[in-house]
Amino acid sequence: MQVTAGGVTSPRGFRAAGVYAGIKAAGRGLDVAVVASEAPCTAAAMFTRNLVKAAPVLWSQRLLALGKPVRAVVANSGNANACTGQRGLEDAVHMGEAVAEALGVGADEVLVASTGVIGVPLPMERLTRGIADACQQLSVSPEAGAAAAEAIRTTDTFAKTGAVTVELDGCRVTLGGMAKGSGMIHPNMATMLAFITTDAAISRECLEAALRESVIDSYNQITVDGDTSTNDTVVVLANGLAGNPQICGRGPAYERFKEALHELNVHLAKQIARDGEGATKLLEVSVRGARDTEGARRLARAVVASNLVKAAMFGADANWGRVLAALGNAGVAFQPEHVRIQFVSAAGRVHVMEDGEPLPFDEDVARRVLSEPEILVHVDLGDGAAEARAWGCDLTYEYVRINGEYRS
Amino acid sequence: MQVTAGGVTSPRGFRAAGVYAGIKAAGRGLDVAVVASEAPCTAAAMFTRNLVKAAPVLWSQRLLALGKPVRAVVANSGNANACTGQRGLEDAVHMGEAVAEALGVGADEVLVASTGVIGVPLPMERLTRGIADACQQLSVSPEAGAAAAEAIRTTDTFAKTGAVTVELDGCRVTLGGMAKGSGMIHPNMATMLAFITTDAAISRECLEAALRESVIDSYNQITVDGDTSTNDTVVVLANGLAGNPQICGRGPAYERFKEALHELNVHLAKQIARDGEGATKLLEVSVRGARDTEGARRLARAVVASNLVKAAMFGADANWGRVLAALGNAGVAFQPEHVRIQFVSAAGRVHVMEDGEPLPFDEDVARRVLSEPEILVHVDLGDGAAEARAWGCDLTYEYVRINGEYRS
Numbered sequence: 001m002q003v004t005a006g007g008v009t010s011p012r013g014f015r016a017a018g019v020y021a022g023i024k025a026a027g028r029g030l031d032v033a034v035v036a037s038e039a040p041c042t043a044a045a046m047f048t049r050n051l052v053k054a055a056p057v058l059w060s061q062r063l064l065a066l067g068k069p070v071r072a073v074v075a076n077s078g079n080a081n082a083c084t085g086q087r088g089l090e091d092a093v094h095m096g097e098a099v100a101e102a103l104g105v106g107a108d109e110v111l112v113a114s115t116g117v118i119g120v121p122l123p124m125e126r127l128t129r130g131i132a133d134a135c136q137q138l139s140v141s142p143e144a145g146a147a148a149a150e151a152i153r154t155t156d157t158f159a160k161t162g163a164v165t166v167e168l169d170g171c172r173v174t175l176g177g178m179a180k181g182s183g184m185i186h187p188n189m190a191t192m193l194a195f196i197t198t199d200a201a202i203s204r205e206c207l208e209a210a211l212r213e214s215v216i217d218s219y220n221q222i223t224v225d226g227d228t229s230t231n232d233t234v235v236v237l238a239n240g241l242a243g244n245p246q247i248c249g250r251g252p253a254y255e256r257f258k259e260a261l262h263e264l265n266v267h268l269a270k271q272i273a274r275d276g277e278g279a280t281k282l283l284e285v286s287v288r289g290a291r292d293t294e295g296a297r298r299l300a301r302a303v304v305a306s307n308l309v310k311a312a313m314f315g316a317d318a319n320w321g322r323v324l325a326a327l328g329n330a331g332v333a334f335q336p337e338h339v340r341i342q343f344v345s346a347a348g349r350v351h352v353m354e355d356g357e358p359l360p361f362d363e364d365v366a367r368r369v370l371s372e373p374e375i376l377v378h379v380d381l382g383d384g385a386a387e388a389r390a391w392g393c394d395l396t397y398e399y400v401r402i403n404g405e406y407r408s
Numbered sequence: 409m410q411v412t413a414g415g416v417t418s419p420r421g422f423r424a425a426g427v428y429a430g431i432k433a434a435g436r437g438l439d440v441a442v443v444a445s446e447a448p449c450t451a452a453a454m455f456t457r458n459l460v461k462a463a464p465v466l467w468s469q470r471l472l473a474l475g476k477p478v479r480a481v482v483a484n485s486g487n488a489n490a491c492t493g494q495r496g497l498e499d500a501v502h503m504g505e506a507v508a509e510a511l512g513v514g515a516d517e518v519l520v521a522s523t524g525v526i527g528v529p530l531p532m533e534r535l536t537r538g539i540a541d542a543c544q545q546l547s548v549s550p551e552a553g554a555a556a557a558e559a560i561r562t563t564d565t566f567a568k569t570g571a572v573t574v575e576l577d578g579c580r581v582t583l584g585g586m587a588k589g590s591g592m593i594h595p596n597m598a599t600m601l602a603f604i605t606t607d608a609a610i611s612r613e614c615l616e617a618a619l620r621e622s623v624i625d626s627y628n629q630i631t632v633d634g635d636t637s638t639n640d641t642v643v644v645l646a647n648g649l650a651g652n653p654q655i656c657g658r659g660p661a662y663e664r665f666k667e668a669l670h671e672l673n674v675h676l677a678k679q680i681a682r683d684g685e686g687a688t689k690l691l692e693v694s695v696r697g698a699r700d701t702e703g704a705r706r707l708a709r710a711v712v713a714s715n716l717v718k719a720a721m722f723g724a725d726a727n728w729g730r731v732l733a734a735l736g737n738a739g740v741a742f743q744p745e746h747v748r749i750q751f752v753s754a755a756g757r758v759h760v761m762e763d764g765e766p767l768p769f770d771e772d773v774a775r776r777v778l779s780e781p782e783i784l785v786h787v788d789l790g791d792g793a794a795e796a797r798a799w800g801c802d803l804t805y806e807y808v809r810i811n812g813e814y815r816s
């Protein structure tokens with residue numbers, strides 16, 4: 001199953017737009033995105049588990065709890081509408097209302113997301129004007145999908161998009177997506193947003209289950225600096241226009257849909273990890289031979305989140321000791337004397353630990369392997385059959401510069 | 409209760425020495441420390457919770473489980489004797505035997521610790537010669553205590569020592585200590601070692617309880633990069649030579665002893681935090697108004713461990729959003745709308761959040777406050793009466809340089 005170029009307008013019946021409304025400083029790119037479906041959508045979403053939740057998260061959660069169909073999503077960058085009190089909640093509602101008015105749908109059919117600085121009220125006049133503009137420009141073109149993806153960027157260095165097509169019961173079903181990663185603009189926090197559209201016909205229960213199961217092994221397995229934001233949101237909208245028999249229970253069609261969704265989510269998640277602040281390398285940690293999958297996930301995350309491992313990867317240092325220490329700190333039982341560790345990249349493979357004891361290796365080869373832009377840290381625990389992956393990036397001077405720079 | 413200059417030789421009956429045995433490269437300072445008591449000691453210790461434990465940790469744990477008196481501790485820097493298999497265990501035993509032979513005590517009366525590179529066997533010939541030298545040079549002088557503190561340093565930029573004196577039931581009781589922090593030498597991991605000596609007479613149960621209760625709010629509340637090592641060890645030896653009535657239960661004498669021990673531990677822990685790799689600032693996070701103490705501890709640790717907070721402190725950026733997000737990520741319930749956040753230093757105080765909403769503040773004042781070498785982040789949750797503190801340091805270019813530098 002191949003992820004191809006494409007985005008939120010790839011599935012049938014989805015239009016999108018990205019415009020500049022003046023939320024960000026001029027020259028920083030588009031800042032308002034709208035994605036709308038010509039047919040009502042089944043929706044599923046997952047939100048930040050941070051106890052401090054931004055107004056748009058609270059509002060979208062409330063809408064989804066109603067269980068009604070969704071027609072559109074509106075998102076702005078440049079301002080997270082977080083820590084903005086009662087006014088922030090009202091502004092989130094007004095964002096949805098502005099879309100509803102322009103599209104002639106209900107205000108309770110529009111999900112809302114924001115990303116950017118926190119603690120500052122939204123400039124609602126400019127924003128509602130921008131939303132109206134965006135709604136006028138909605139288009140099914142790939143360019144419109146790309147513009148929407150541009151408009152949710154903060155300090156992301158590139159827009160993150162992709163699409164997947166699958167045959168379900170003889171029907172061609174498409175999924176498209178866009179995401180933004182942990183770029184920051186002072187003085188805010190890393191926010192992860194992902195929006196997936198699909199023309200699949202699928203019940204809400206199945207869509208929710210597929211999203212939940214996929215997020216565990218995609219967005220929840222990436223880490224840039226271990227902090228999750230007040231605004232993190234993943235939304236899937238399914239409008240059923242592919243005409244496939246509705247997926248309403250587990251079975252081959254569900255599994256195939258879930259696989260497609262997961263491929264797309266992993267694709268977007270890896271792009272987010274690769275574009276971590278200051279990152280020069282994508283790190284993938286693969287843990288095999290674990291006793292259970294949850295343990296494997298935690299171990300993989302612990303390695304990819306370790307500052308010591310991240311800094312070693314920046315320095316192209318085959319430092320197995322830091323990998324082993326991170327594993328040992330994960331709070332997951334395993335037998336150190338069974339551990340095998342390898343570093344792998346396009347330039348080759350370095351086998352650094354076998355049965356818990358270090359192996360001699362050629363430092364020059366190791367440096368070449370670790371100087372590639374994509375590094376796989378392969379851990380085999382030799383304890384069982386479970387496995388998991390996690391993604392992140394190296395820790396660089398640039399990360400410190402971006403995040404340590406005084407806000408003025 | 410004041411922590412004063414002093415160290416492991418400050419209490420009666422403790423001798424110490426630090427020598428150069430050639431474990432570290434020449435010019436990197438002393439590398440073997442021995443601390444010995446003229447009378448048998450009650451001992452208590454806590455060890456790393458990393459699943460991967462170095463040989464000296466495994467051996468010292470085994471000795472302590474026997475419950476016998478302890479006469480001495482031997483520690484080397486430059487080599488952690490970790491991931492060294494069966495040979496590593498034998499080498500740890502031999503280190504203790506070398507001390508036992510020189511001092512005429514039992515090999516099961518000597519605790520062992522190591523710190524430095526991992527995965528490399530100890531150079532036992534040089535090390536045993538160094539241990540013999542150290543045992544010959546043992547002295548009660550302050551200089552001998554200082555030499556021992558020097559000898560456990562790896563990349564610590566200064567030796568960490570201190571002493572406290574208290575009156576217990578009319579007797580003058582002294583505690584002295586030395587510690588080393590999370591310095592690294594390639595390719596090893598951060599190791600925290602602390603050795604406390606005291607002439608107090610105290611039962612093993614009370615000594616263990618006092619240490620356990622103190623460690624929770626001292627060493628366990630510091631973080632440099634969130635990783636704990638294979639070798640972390642805290643040992644307390646009590647030889648009873650102060651002549652105080654033995655502390656064998658809770659009561660005023662126990663409480664006073666525990667307070668003294670805790671002051672010394674916090675003093676050493678803060679020195680470790682201040683000397684974090686590449687650190688330019690000591691950060692203290694104080695969480696008050698929490699519902700329970702464990703929650704307060706976790707919240708304080710979450711803030712001081714956040715890369716985003718640490719980088720903001722490096723940049724003298726009064727970024728309350730990152731503090732709030734770190735609190736929200738700690739997995740502890742609190743009410744965001746009650747939160748108050750202040751940044752405090754010798755240069756003044758900046759009140760940045762009240763009742764969960766940002767306050768306007770003077771950016772120039774904030775920058776002055778945050779440019780000091782010691783920063784207090786003061787959080788009041790307004791939810792209860794529990795409180796806790798945690799300590800750490802800023803995240804700097806130098807951290808990345810030290811940890812990203814290729815090992816060759």
